[in-house]
Ligand code: SF4
């Protein structure tokens with residue numbers, strides 16, 4: 001059976017300089033930091049309410065915040081220590097002011113002299129976890145046995161484990177995974193697309209995970225298969241990652257799941273990894289305006305999310321860490337497994353000294369990321385990249401009506417209109433040009449010769465319109 005199918009070379013989208021500087025850098029597991037700042041909303045949906053207060057001791061993986069709302073995601077402590085403070089920060093998901101919790105380890109407390117438990121002497125740093133991290137599924141036989149065990153489980157129980165673990169889409173959208181997997185009555189999913197495209201320049205976290213933890217990814221995808229019961233699962237990977245395509249194809253054969261799983265090798269074009277672009281290119285289906293992939297019988301999940309699902313179901317492990325790429329104008333671009341809430345400044349030792357030029361810290365890639373004011377910003381669940389960019393910032397000029405933004409838009413929108421209306425504070429008129437359909441891919445801003453920050457205007461426009469509804 002042929003597991004890999006290849007799409008034609010000529011598809012729409014931008015051909016960008018890839019700059020995948022860290023693609024050969026194995027994932028480096030770094031020690032837990034001595035301090036984390038964990039925002040109460042790292043996901044699409046309702047902000048969580050804190051279950052702990054200042055002075056409380058917490059363990060790694062302990063539930064520290066939750067919400068009654070269905071569209072939300074549990075939050076867990078990512079280190080072992082003490083709640084030092086509750087503070088305010090900017091939500092990376094909504095750009096609004098939200099609460100965050102600062103947790104410090106025992107060693108950090110003792111160094112700063114503010115230890116609340118002086119009997120805590122002994123091991124200076126203990127990573128006490130509340131889930132079972134001694135179990136380990138490693139061999140092909142063990143994975144086969146795991147898949148058999150999954151066959152005997154029911155969808156509601158699996159979804160409950162995913163919900164408890166606070167898993168969100170790790171491709172950037174940070175949409176709660178249990179919500180995406182709870183398909184409304186009357187809807188039927190016939191295809192799951194497992195997204196390993198990672199089409200944005202610089203980022204290599206998913207690529208490395210597909211090379212190093214392919215078994216875990218496929219076991220997670222099998223859990224999704226068990227929950228949704230589709231006819232097939234298609235793994236989408238751009239053809240600039242042939243090693244990952246081969247690795248996953250080999251594992252599919254080893255696990256004996258080729259009757260369900262196949263791989264679609266896609267041309268490397270931006271934004272190939274966007275859900276609607278993937279569905280159009282692989283299945284020739286068009287998601288209706290204002291609709292979701294499930295309206296055309298599809299659910300798309302990212303490969304890193306599948307790995308987190310495996311961890312949650314196999315080990316009851318909450319989402320406390322993720323792989324990120326640290327890259328750009330630095331000495332050592334690499335991939336790190338980091339605890340959620342780690343501050344960027346605490347990663348500086350791993351990526352080398354910055355040359356003495358002005359630089360920008362971008363959370364996410366160059367197309368969809370956003371600048372953060374300083375290095376005190378924490379890594380959050382949906383953040384797969386820290387990009388350090390040097391050089392002068394471009395100055396915004398007037399629109400010259402060149403039409404380049406229109407010609408590259410994968411959603412066939414007219415981005416120049418959003419810029420025009422934004423400057424005149426006429427946000428509501430943006431709806432006449434279907435601003436809600438924008439997938440915020442950044443292609444329009446990338447090609448704009450006038451350096452108009454179209455995506456920033458689009459995000460603000462969407463937020464203003466949503467608030468008025
Ligand atoms: S308008 Fe939206 S979808 Fe179209 S190119 Fe710009 S960011 Fe992408």
Ligand code: SF4
Pocket residue numbers: 398399400401402403404405406415416419444447448449450451452
């Ligand atoms: S690409 Fe920029 S300058 Fe050209 S039409 Fe679009 S917004 Fe105007």
